[in-house]
Amino acid sequence: MISEQQAALLAQPKTAIIGVNRASGAPQLTAVWYIWDGKDFIFSTTKDRAKYANIKRNPAVSLLVEDSATLTSVVAYGQAEIIEHNIAELTRPIIEKYVPEARREEILTSVTNDSLRVIVVLHPEKII
Numbered sequence: 001m002i003s004e005q006q007a008a009l010l011a012q013p014k015t016a017i018i019g020v021n022r023a024s025g026a027p028q029l030t031a032v033w034y035i036w037d038g039k040d041f042i043f044s045t046t047k048d049r050a051k052y053a054n055i056k057r058n059p060a061v062s063l064l065v066e067d068s069a070t071l072t073s074v075v076a077y078g079q080a081e082i083i084e085h086n087i088a089e090l091t092r093p094i095i096e097k098y099v100p101e102a103r104r105e106e107i108l109t110s111v112t113n114d115s116l117r118v119i120v121v122l123h124p125e126k127i128i
Contacts, residue, residue: 078125
């Protein structure tokens with residue numbers, strides 16, 4: 001599904017840019033921390049964010065991760081699923097990827113105590 005070079009890129013703590021569709025049809029681009037589990041892209045957001053409302057209305061999502069130094073990129077297109085349970089369990093790998101170990105528990109507690117927090121799973125239909 002993806003090359004070794006792409007897998008190496010996705011393992012790095014690079015920020016992904018997701019594209020969702022606004023109610024007007026115009027695109028909305030947002031930077032997110034994510035994990036790739038070998039099948040899906042997983043990130044979190046909160047219910048008070050525009051991207052949540054846009055994904056809820058239209059689950060078609062695009063995602064880009066790129067590394068200009070190696071000229072490597074991953075572009076994924078698919079359908080997003082919003083998950084409202086197991087927030088701590090699903091958020092932990094994201095925090096572990098991006099946050100220094102000394103601050104992980106503090107950040108994880110802060111994020112998972114947010115009652116508006118949800119997980120978004122992008123099920124890619126196409127990866128380039």
